[in-house]
Amino acid sequence: MTIALTDAKSAAAASARAAPRDSSFDDAASDEALIRRIAAKDQLAMRTLFARYRIPLYRWLLRIVRDETAAEDLLSDVFLDVWRQAASFKGRASVSTWLLAIARYKALSARRARSNAELDARIAATVPDPADDPEASLQKKNRSQVLRDSLASLSPEHGEVIDLVYYHGRSVKEVADIVGIGEATVKTRMFYARRKLASLVAVA
Template identity: 30%
Template sequence: MIMVMDAPQVRQMLAARPRVSEPANLNLLVESVAKGDKPALKSLYNLMSGRLFSVLLRMVRQRDVAEDLLQDVFVTVWRKAHQFDSRRGNAEVWLFSITRRKAIDRLRISRRETVGAFEDVAGMERETDIYVGIGNTENYISVRKCLKELRPDVHRALQLCYVFGLTHEELAEEMQVPVGTAKSWVRRGLAQLKESLSIDERT
């Protein structure tokens, strides 16, 4: 029988932040959460909360909002873990997808005053749809195939930019290349991905 907890209970449980003594398999943790395993959710929080928070803070630019959204992310994980399918993608990408969607939804609701903010939201959504959200598309198999055909550095650049939310400057620092090279890899990867998908659709 799957245990049911409401949002306040989940937040209270996560506040304890128990230590994790060794790395765990994220896929197995999410699958355990789907069965109502509270310790698995705690472990998942310890392993991923820092990275997810960084993405949220980068997107919403307000620490208090990012903290609230992080809690919402794990409430959603608790409620929807049963929807995760390791055969269609890995848990890390699934978690970042939820995180970015939460931030995008919050930016929409807040309706920032500047036009640039609305453009940022639209851009983030397109990026999420292009890469992070591929696990929920009918073309999932085709997209995975196309991604595998990319050069390793180009594939990694797309992953760091669109899954982990790095800016071009942070991407360049992470991959130890000039910013121009990092931007070029991202543009090249998106162009190749688009071209490969177009070819697949015609065949």
């Protein structure tokens, strides 16, 4: 896509915002026709699709991530994916459903990443630092105890994964080898364990 932007991540959305639209083209083109044109790298079709779905997709993203800046960034990601993957659209669902599915996947991934980062920060806050004064050390010990109490309330399957990852520094592959399960199962258990652990720590 030939656009004078250095940030490829938002190129598709920026292109859609940048140029005037041909209303006769808008009125005549179905969503499916636009996708076919986008697959052929038609920038006008990209702008038209963006104008048609920008607001509903932004609202959908915002509902999930609850952050305006993140929603705007994800909107650019969605349309960049459309630009790159239009040729893969098979028409098994409507274009609007396809767009919402892309947006949902990206929003949930972003939300999980943010939750994991927040939880990682909580866990890091329980690690003793030799530079801490006695009061800070006591606070960390208290937080660590809360975390360990919460960890003990997890199921054995979930607890062992969290323990191996956070307290033994094992990778997903190493955990899979240790526990004797697939890497995908490790990731699934980590997801549910983190969600449960975060809720327990929050109310402690």
